[in-house]
Amino acid sequence: MTTMHIGGDPPHPPATADGHDSTVVELAAVTKTYRRGVVALDGLDLSVPTGGVFGIIGPNGCGKTTTLRVLLGLARADSGTASLLGQRVPKGLGSVRSRIGALVETPKFFPNYSGRLNLELLAGLKGVDRGHVDVVLERVGLVGREDDRFGGYSLGMRQRLAVAGAMLGDPELLILDEPANGLDPAGIAAMRDMLAAFGATGRTVVVSSHHLTDVERICDRVAVVARGRVVASGTVRAIAGDHHDVRLVVRHPERASEVLRSAGFAVEAEGSGGSLVVRGAEAESVARALGAEDIYPSELGSDTGGLEEAYLRLTGVDPLAGGHGGIAAGTSGGGPEDRRGRQ
Amino acid sequence: MIAQQFGVELRRILHRRVLKAFLVTGLLVLVVVGVSTYLTTGAEDRYFENYDDTGFETVERTFCPSSLVTTFQDYSFQCPESTPTVIPGETSFEGAPAPYSPWNGSIAMFTVAMLLVVWILVARLVGEEFRHGTVETALVAEPRRARLLTLRLCAVVTVSLAACAVLLVGYLVAVAPAWWFHGIQDTTVPVSLLAAAGARALLAAFLVALLAGSLAVVGRGALTAVGALVAFAILSAVFFLFVRVLVPLEFFTNAWALVTGGDGMRAYTVSANYGQGDFGLTSAVTVTQFGAGWPWVASVAVVAAYVAGALALAYATFLQRDIR
Numbered sequence: 001m002t003t004m005h006i007g008g009d010p011p012h013p014p015a016t017a018d019g020h021d022s023t024v025v026e027l028a029a030v031t032k033t034y035r036r037g038v039v040a041l042d043g044l045d046l047s048v049p050t051g052g053v054f055g056i057i058g059p060n061g062c063g064k065t066t067t068l069r070v071l072l073g074l075a076r077a078d079s080g081t082a083s084l085l086g087q088r089v090p091k092g093l094g095s096v097r098s099r100i101g102a103l104v105e106t107p108k109f110f111p112n113y114s115g116r117l118n119l120e121l122l123a124g125l126k127g128v129d130r131g132h133v134d135v136v137l138e139r140v141g142l143v144g145r146e147d148d149r150f151g152g153y154s155l156g157m158r159q160r161l162a163v164a165g166a167m168l169g170d171p172e173l174l175i176l177d178e179p180a181n182g183l184d185p186a187g188i189a190a191m192r193d194m195l196a197a198f199g200a201t202g203r204t205v206v207v208s209s210h211h212l213t214d215v216e217r218i219c220d221r222v223a224v225v226a227r228g229r230v231v232a233s234g235t236v237r238a239i240a241g242d243h244h245d246v247r248l249v250v251r252h253p254e255r256a257s258e259v260l261r262s263a264g265f266a267v268e269a270e271g272s273g274g275s276l277v278v279r280g281a282e283a284e285s286v287a288r289a290l291g292a293e294d295i296y297p298s299e300l301g302s303d304t305g306g307l308e309e310a311y312l313r314l315t316g317v318d319p320l321a322g323g324h325g326g327i328a329a330g331t332s333g334g335g336p337e338d339r340r341g342r343q
Numbered sequence: 344m345i346a347q348q349f350g351v352e353l354r355r356i357l358h359r360r361v362l363k364a365f366l367v368t369g370l371l372v373l374v375v376v377g378v379s380t381y382l383t384t385g386a387e388d389r390y391f392e393n394y395d396d397t398g399f400e401t402v403e404r405t406f407c408p409s410s411l412v413t414t415f416q417d418y419s420f421q422c423p424e425s426t427p428t429v430i431p432g433e434t435s436f437e438g439a440p441a442p443y444s445p446w447n448g449s450i451a452m453f454t455v456a457m458l459l460v461v462w463i464l465v466a467r468l469v470g471e472e473f474r475h476g477t478v479e480t481a482l483v484a485e486p487r488r489a490r491l492l493t494l495r496l497c498a499v500v501t502v503s504l505a506a507c508a509v510l511l512v513g514y515l516v517a518v519a520p521a522w523w524f525h526g527i528q529d530t531t532v533p534v535s536l537l538a539a540a541g542a543r544a545l546l547a548a549f550l551v552a553l554l555a556g557s558l559a560v561v562g563r564g565a566l567t568a569v570g571a572l573v574a575f576a577i578l579s580a581v582f583f584l585f586v587r588v589l590v591p592l593e594f595f596t597n598a599w600a601l602v603t604g605g606d607g608m609r610a611y612t613v614s615a616n617y618g619q620g621d622f623g624l625t626s627a628v629t630v631t632q633f634g635a636g637w638p639w640v641a642s643v644a645v646v647a648a649y650v651a652g653a654l655a656l657a658y659a660t661f662l663q664r665d666i667r
Contacts (some may be wrong), residue, residue: 009481015518062639072482072483072486072664073482073486074479074482074483076665090486093486093487094485094486094487096492097483097484097485097486100483102483104483106476108475108476108477108479108480109357109480110355110475111475111476112358112359112360114356119356119383121354121355122480122481124348124350124351124354125348125351125481125484125485126484126485127344127347127348165480177477193530274656325578
């Protein structure tokens, strides 16, 4: 299987003028097989450019978490190379550790320690000034609960604390594995805004997520992982754009369909209420085509299923069958998540 | 930076509840030791009671050593003025309270019990990091695994030694009333006893902490280290109760003696050191072996070899990726 690089982006961005590679993460032909023959990574190539928010999406057990674990030196790759901020992993990790913040899988802190104490210990280990703990606590909205026991936190609060821990020292690179896990809708929105703002400062956020809507909203680029490989990477717009659907409601659907078809759009009627679906189109161009004929829809919008549809197609997941893009050893598939789930 | 990280590791341990439980339990035990020592030494000495009014001619020195007689003299009891090897039969010991005896075994028992608890304490301090997964959080912040493990073990050993020192000093405080009010059986012993017992107990605690911590890393949890201790206790008990009886010449424990004609290996085994309290590192605090030239330095070397092996395994395990 080859990796699609959509949107005209080269797989390896060119070096910058000062000679430094403009990528913060590089993985080349990385393989990883767990015990019992469960293949988690199967020659995975990934390149994350500097700046912005980079999303990694894929079905359960496809290798997302293992990818992050290899990057952070928590798992050992069987073959291939990995580098982080220009340093080879795991040998060079020590020299760049203070420039990286990470949350992998579930938050892991001492349950009997307060949130603040857990963060202070982490700050000390990272060499970050203890005063920065207050800054990140405020950033994730845990002020007022920081002296409570971590064991008494809700799942969402634990997640916030872990993200706060990752943000200690304002790292250049933030690696977050499912950061929205357990958050309520307001928390998800706040997290989304926080990550987008972080990425907008020139720093880099690498986030793996199942929330395709959030990925579509905050990520500049995305890699789709399936069966231990990156099957597509590029800008979100490029990946999702090829499969954008535009839904609209008009008073005279027959005439609107005719206009759109003559403009080259693929149009399907949806139900009997004047609702139409324009496949693989941009909302703006559909509106322009209709407006030229004095047709103004009462409702019009891009279908967020663009990325979802691309995701389903690229990963080979059948949502009705409940299949996934994980790699199977024999007949049972899945990476470490699935493996743990079976234990 | 290393000093800061070491400080963090110390702080992390000092907040652990298991450490607080260890100290509280230790202090409670000390109270019990202090009270029981005081009450025991304050009671009439039944040993001599038995010989009262029996009409026997002499009491061998064994039952009234010179130091004891001297002590009795201080308390104006009816021992003769001079130090006798034979005491006249009409001597009455009725009502003589027993002085505090450093040889009564309580120091040895306390030290051995302390070492066993240190084993469990360290196993939990190190092992719980794996159970809670906090070792991963730490590894993201400090990916240099060798450094992290070294700092962590150093911190655990430091805290263990400090806790043991507190308990040993607490022991002295606990038995002080008995010493003060009931006297000391042999006034020449305590200083050397305290120095030797303290130093060797701390040395033993150091080795025990390293051994238990290493095993906890190897097994990635406290269970392995504690399980090893329990398994060892069971196996050694079975061994000494049954195998030793069945195998001629105590073949296993004295194999070295068979070759060299010298001392057996028993003195150098962990069981002799930690299981019984009569040999090796803890010999300083026992009755029969103290001052008898028991090769405790050799015992240290042997136990240190165990520690070195366990440490090597621990580093090999921890330096692997894929630790969870």
